[in-house]
Amino acid sequence: MIYYAGDELSQIYLIKEGYVKAYTILDSGDTRTIFLLGPGDIFPIAFSVTMDLKNYKVKYFYQSLTDVQLQYLGYENFKKLTEANTENMSTYVAYMSASNEAIMKQLEIMKGKKAINKVVMLLPYLVSKFGERIRPDSYRLKIKLSHQEIADLSGVTRETTTTLVKQLERRGILEQLKGRLIVHTKPKFKKKK
Amino acid sequence: MGLGLAEACEILRLHMAQQLSAYQLRIEKLFDGAGLKKYPKN
Numbered sequence: 001m002i003y004y005a006g007d008e009l010s011q012i013y014l015i016k017e018g019y020v021k022a023y024t025i026l027d028s029g030d031t032r033t034i035f036l037l038g039p040g041d042i043f044p045i046a047f048s049v050t051m052d053l054k055n056y057k058v059k060y061f062y063q064s065l066t067d068v069q070l071q072y073l074g075y076e077n078f079k080k081l082t083e084a085n086t087e088n089m090s091t092y093v094a095y096m097s098a099s100n101e102a103i104m105k106q107l108e109i110m111k112g113k114k115a116i117n118k119v120v121m122l123l124p125y126l127v128s129k130f131g132e133r134i135r136p137d138s139y140r141l142k143i144k145l146s147h148q149e150i151a152d153l154s155g156v157t158r159e160t161t162t163t164l165v166k167q168l169e170r171r172g173i174l175e176q177l178k179g180r181l182i183v184h185t186k187p188k189f190k191k192k193k
Numbered sequence: 194m195g196l197g198l199a200e201a202c203e204i205l206r207l208h209m210a211q212q213l214s215a216y217q218l219r220i221e222k223l224f225d226g227a228g229l230k231k232y233p234k235n
Contacts, residue, residue: 002232014227042220064232067232067234069231070230071224072227072228072230128202128205183202
């Protein structure tokens with residue numbers, strides 16, 4: 001675990017390698033994935049509006065999904081650097097804009113009407129963020145995702161997600177290999193069962 | 194959905210790659226000289 005929700009902010013991390021999951025714990029004790037982070041992402045302050053980092057409390061749990069390599073800066077140092085000149089601030093703003101766009105994309109997916117569309121619309125996002133091309137029209141995700149995580153990211157219940165994943169497997173769009181999803185963007189066959 | 198799955202994947206993949214390359218070097222510069230930590234898979 002890299003950060004616990006409620007922790008005081010000590011360091012700002014830049015992901016060099018690997019993937020990190022941000023999640024929350026519901027009153028029921030269940031966990032819900034909020035977003036997934038990869039190389040080039042900064043955490044945990046992407047959502048600090050005031051930049052009052054001294055009093056900032058970490059909002060989510062941050063857990064490594066793979067082996068990760070992180071660069072870190074103390075929060076005071078990070079604040080000084082970003083406020084030191086317009087170039088650094090514009091870098092931070094550029095990152096915030098990209099981060100905002102990714103969140104909007106996720107919201108767009110969750111606002112889909114049909115559950116199947118939500119899950120299908122999530123696939124390009126997963127491919128763009130975690131996919132490695134293994135064939136011209138096939139991408140393997142670099143991380144393992146549970147049905148609950150897919151459900152959290154698409155706004156569908158876990159039970160429905162399981163049904164839909166099976167449906168997409170039958171249509172040849174999804175394949176699971178050693179727990180990792182393969183997305184076939186141009187499925188050529190339909191499995192019988 | 195408008196676009197087919199293949200087109201949607203390719204467009205978003207290229208867009209994310211372009212976006213990342215647009216700020217990654219600048220972000221790395223900001224973290225130039227920062228410490229390095231490794232965490233194993235949780």
